[in-house]
Amino acid sequence: MKRGLAIALLSATLLVIATWSSPGRAALPRAANVPGGVALIPLGSASADAPRPRAWLDDQQVLVVAEGGRWLAIVGLALETVPGTHQLRVETGIETLRVSFSVDPKHYPEQHIHLRDTSKVQLSASDLARVEKEVAAIRSLKRHWREADETDTAFVVPADGRMTGRFGVRRFFNGEARAPHAGFDIAAPRGSVVRASASGVVLATDDYFFNGRTIFVDHGNGLISMYCHxxxxxxxxxxxxxxxxxxGLSGMTGRATGPHLHWSVVLNGAMVDPELFVPHSGRDR
Ligand SMILES: [Zn+2]
Known part of the structure; x- marks a missing residue:
């Protein structure tokens, strides 16, 4: 199977280990093979003279890193992912392979929210037109691919405060089903400092109807973080x-019931659970 993916000479492997396992590099996300989670899929030994393999899930290229002398695909699994067996297409430079992995079901809780300002629930025609444009723009930003030698996956929580909203919660606004909560909320008073969760390049900033003033940071190779409201x-x-x-500073621009930071993590175009990227805080899951 994947053993033949890259032929590694022992000396080359040792060189790669010395290069890649320097302190501060590790800190990969925790694996969670569920919708909204992250799969870590070994792609074989990494050798210094073989190029990094490239991998795709459907039409979306995925992050591949060298870790402990082997290649590892770090794959974001969208909340809409159907549980079961999925395949990565892997190009080694020599051959194209299919690597299977499984996704288990996960049940996320429901949350019912009452909004007094119904203008953010029942949209006017002009608001709807604006939202449609923004949805398309955000979708293309989330699928942005910047080839980079390194991807900083060692995340810090971007604001101080109590966690008030978990990823994946199925939300209902005034009784109407809406998109599931695709981020992590931190209660922070207006004007609190918001920090980059990892190093990267600012991809875009904008002011959206729902997300309010938003920053996208591109960490390279399909890993992007978003800071909203x-x-x-x-x-x-x-x-x-x-x-x-x-x-920047946190607030409550866009659709927010109170001041908070909404933080999202996007991997190969999929919104994934940001908690998988930060060290365990002792919270029960
Ligand atoms: Zn949120």
Missing amino acids: LDRIDVQAGEPVARGQHL
């Missing part, structure tokens, strides 16, 4: 940012 944006598209760097 901001009061203020202090970075510009194209600007490199370091992990923990000040991006």
